[in-house]
Amino acid sequence: MLFSSVLVEKNIADEKLVKDILSRLPDSTEKIEIESFEKVFGAVKKPYLQKRENLNLILAHKKGKLVKQAPDAYGLEGSPHYYFVHAYNCIYECEYCYLQGYFNSPDIVIFTNRDEIQNQIIETYNNHKNENEIWFHAGEFSDSLALSHITQECEFYWQVFSKLPKAKLELRTKSANIKALKKLKPQSNVIVSYSLSPEFQLKSYDRKTATYKQRIKCIKELSDLGHPVGLHLDPIIYTPDFKQHYEQLFEDLKVNINLQKLCYISLGVVRFSKDVYAQLEKNYPTSNLHQQNFTTGFDQKKRYSRPLRLWMLNQVKNICLSYDIDPQKVYLCMEE
Numbered sequence: 001m002l003f004s005s006v007l008v009e010k011n012i013a014d015e016k017l018v019k020d021i022l023s024r025l026p027d028s029t030e031k032i033e034i035e036s037f038e039k040v041f042g043a044v045k046k047p048y049l050q051k052r053e054n055l056n057l058i059l060a061h062k063k064g065k066l067v068k069q070a071p072d073a074y075g076l077e078g079s080p081h082y083y084f085v086h087a088y089n090c091i092y093e094c095e096y097c098y099l100q101g102y103f104n105s106p107d108i109v110i111f112t113n114r115d116e117i118q119n120q121i122i123e124t125y126n127n128h129k130n131e132n133e134i135w136f137h138a139g140e141f142s143d144s145l146a147l148s149h150i151t152q153e154c155e156f157y158w159q160v161f162s163k164l165p166k167a168k169l170e171l172r173t174k175s176a177n178i179k180a181l182k183k184l185k186p187q188s189n190v191i192v193s194y195s196l197s198p199e200f201q202l203k204s205y206d207r208k209t210a211t212y213k214q215r216i217k218c219i220k221e222l223s224d225l226g227h228p229v230g231l232h233l234d235p236i237i238y239t240p241d242f243k244q245h246y247e248q249l250f251e252d253l254k255v256n257i258n259l260q261k262l263c264y265i266s267l268g269v270v271r272f273s274k275d276v277y278a279q280l281e282k283n284y285p286t287s288n289l290h291q292q293n294f295t296t297g298f299d300q301k302k303r304y305s306r307p308l309r310l311w312m313l314n315q316v317k318n319i320c321l322s323y324d325i326d327p328q329k330v331y332l333c334m335e336e
């Protein structure tokens, strides 16, 4: 069973969406009523890896700001970027995941006050009337598709973004859960972006996610159906032969999709905040990530030295360009 129990805020128990989500969980899932998610979620520290044996789902309303400005270098240059908060945490387990150090608990929270999320997206959109486009990103604190069969959120996004022609929505994912997307008519302003790494790397670090082959199959299926697709080649991790592995990745993509149809490719090198690195040491003490030659910056972040980062990014960028990808479509993620 995916969830040990589902905790529902008392005052939202009668909402249609809450009932719909509950109806998609096995009958045997224990249901518990709670006063408010803030009093439960992370109130007492729950070790990250407890998600393996005891993962709860919390259904709640999130108050306050639900649409937030994205950090610099988050997406394609030249447009404003925002992310919206619709969920916390992820059912997968990537060794480098920054969510390890982010919350006090690995439990999944789904915020069901979608009207407010929608209103804040529209308000933000209206504040940028003079821009040619404005980006919204789902999946800052979760995977955008992993639970979409339970949350039915894709249908919600389709309906919201069909009314916002200058807006773009990015659904970031490592999931093969594309059943909902396959039923929806492709919408030119909703882009599904897959994070992808060379196969050996993905096998070493991405646990429970879709495999390398499954992700490429999903990219192909979505692309064939006419859904706009983007790629995140992130995190790039150094090995002496990493270039050959990225060349192989492009060969594997090339036989499945028309690479020129990709909306964008973002490139990012592995990096850790101090807290996430401490969690990595605790949760994955034998990870190969400990063999990497990281330095600690003035901001306490662990990453490769700047010359090495830029060199690696340029190597992968050159591989993209050698496959005739438009240089305007390749951007460096979170790298000033």
Ligand code: SF4
Pocket (backbone or CB within 6 Å): 089, 090, 091, 092, 093, 094, 096, 097, 098, 099, 141, 142, 143, 173, 174, 209
């Ligand atoms: S898929 Fe993303 S959010 Fe989920 S564990 Fe992996 S890195 Fe974290």
